[in-house]
């Protein structure tokens with residue numbers, strides 16, 4: 001057999017799993033439906049190739065997240081503190097003007113990756129064996145065979161392929177896995193029910209970002225942070241690069257997914273810019289451009305059930321009995337499988353490490369005979 005292990009999904013969890021297994025000498029491929037790796041880690045570089053602006057995850061907390069702290073050090077990735085200098089603003093529907101809030105920001109311990117979070121994906125991909133990441137291959141079916149698992153993929157043009165390995169690590173968000181992949185035989189009921197009930201972190205949300213030639217909010221001694229009960233953006237932050245411009249502000253919408261869909265991108269952008277003008281003055285209308293990413297409409301992250309976000313941060317993690325299936329050959333990772341840091345970048349690493357540790361070297365040796 002060509003592979004010791006197949007990894008499903010080339011997000012952070014999938015690439016980290018591939019690195020761990022290849023460092024142990026196992027032969028593996030990562031099968032990915034999108035035409036790019038990264039999954040929820042996604043940024044755009046509208047002005048120069050050096051600077052990506054994040055439309056997915058932005059922050060990490062190295063003080064409390066040992067795996068990502070260590071990985072960024074190993075990969076030589078520079079971190080910088082989230083810009084929090086200056087006052088934050090608070091918008092209340094019953095107040096005529098926003099209130100300035102001085103004092104330490106709740107984001108004072110949040111860090112960003114210089115050049116954008118996608119640097120992490122690029123640096124991991126560079127360390128994998130050539131051709132490890134196979135993009136444009138959507139997993140459609142998994143079949144349990146006597147000594148391996150067969151993975152069937154389909155490309156956008158309908159081309160089907162089949163891969164096989166004694167072990168398969170899925171890093172698809174658990175709910176998406178249960179919703180979109182066919183298992184033969186069916187997954188045990190306990191697995192299927194638990195996975196379907198696991199919300200994909202941030203899948204219900206959308207980000208808006210506006211680009212500027214000057215950081216006019218900093219000039220007014222504002223951090224760019226806003227907490228708003230008026231909206232449409234409920235939280236806003238400085239999203240500028242580590243040095244120089246173009247400068248940027250990003251925000252999360254408070255409107256639910258169905259309301260965003262009804263309004264459409266242009267209307268949402270218009271209302272967001274009007275809010276920024278209300279908060280920061282007319283300079284906020286002089287954008288170089290804007291972008292909006294609605295994750296609830298992305299079928300490779302969100303299912304219909306993800307349109308409604310969970311009330312708080314869910315209690316993620318898989319009990320031991322649900323970490324594997326099919327005699328231990330099929331393993332489940334992805335951030336939501338992590339008990340300690342589920343939903344976060346740190347969780348994607350932790351879940352991958354937990355799954356990889358369950359793949360013993362003996363299985364591999366037997367297979368090569």
Ligand SMILES: Cc1cc2nc3c(=O)[nH]c(=O)nc-3n(C[C@H](O)[C@H](O)[C@H](O)COP(=O)(O)OP(=O)(O)OC[C@H]3O[C@@H](n4cnc5c(N)ncnc54)[C@H](O)[C@@H]3O)c2cc1C
Pocket residue numbers: 008009010011012013014031032033034037038039040041055056057058059060137138139140171172173176180181201202203205206207295300301333334335336343344345346347348
């Ligand atoms: C808007 C937003 C903001 C966030 N902010 C933060 C933050 O500030 N800090 C933080 O720590 N975390 C944040 N997160 C969460 C963070 O992005 C995730 O925890 C992390 O990226 C999950 O990585 P993963 O590899 O587990 O999953 P994913 O990145 O979802 O990777 C799964 C992969 O599987 C692929 N896939 C899906 N279906 C198939 C299929 N059928 N066949 C093949 N491939 C498939 C997907 O394309 C994807 O590449 C945020 C997320 C979002 C959306």
